[in-house]
Amino acid sequence: MSQPLTIQLLGTPQVSRGSGLLPAPRGNKAWALLAYLLATAARPGRRSLAELLFAGANDPLNVLSWNLGQLRRLLGPDTVLRGDPIELGLAPSTVVDTRMVTAGTWAQALGCAGLGRDLLERMSFASSPGFEAWLLAERRRLAVAAQRALREAARVRLAAGQADRAVDLAVRVVAVNPLDEEAQELLIRAYAATGDRASARRQRDACVAAFRRELGTDPGAWVRSAVGSVSAAWPGVGRSGRHRVAGVAEGSSPSW
Secondary structure, three states: OOOOEEEEOEOOOEEEEOOEEOOOOOOOHHHHHHHHHHHOOOOOOHHHHHHHHHOOOOOHHHHHHHHHHHHHHHHOOOOEEEOOOOEEEOOOOOEEHHHHHHHOOHHHHHOOOOOOOOEOOOOOOOOOHHHHHHHHHHHHHHHHHHHHHHHHHHHHHHHOOOHHHHHHHHHHHHHHOOOOHHHHHHHHHHHHHHOOHHHHHHHHHHHHHHHHHHHOOOOOHHHHOHHHOOOOOOOOOOHHHHHHHHHHHOOOOOOO
């Protein structure tokens, strides 16, 4: 039995089998084709795919067939890639990072090396404006899913008493979107839970300054009061304090 296949499309795209990296296909369009086929629920017809990605070629359908052949060689005999409309069938053991981020658990998303990076990072497709528009929308969708997974992971780590790990995760969310009030609050609380009140205050002050500068308003009161919301002696938080943190991890509304 062949080793499981891992398809990584976040960041620099690559495919590996077991621990071995497989030779990449020629050109970026093969990666574009794979990303589209993996993300699209409906089976696309060959002509529509050829128009989407290869409209500028002398023979778009032939170029599409050539790129499909590249993908068959890359993905191996356990993968089905055939027909019109095109059917893509992966072995059950195949891991696809984009699917882990959008449909997996936060723990599965956290296991993706490219979590938080762009789909087909640094690739552009100016000659295929329809695909470029799709790619931009898909990148936004995956970025939102990545932020959601990181926030959930940070909540769970904080509830479990792993405040340092919660800080690392919340920092990643805030770095991408400093105006995310929920992430800012979570980061401030995580700093406070480590006992580092100075960092919690600095983060709160930086958050308030960013909101005033960018939005002309203050963040919510729950953000401004987050420094004092968790006992400094973590994990020796009182029972009520631990329950409040756990409530956030379970998705309930905070009552601080």
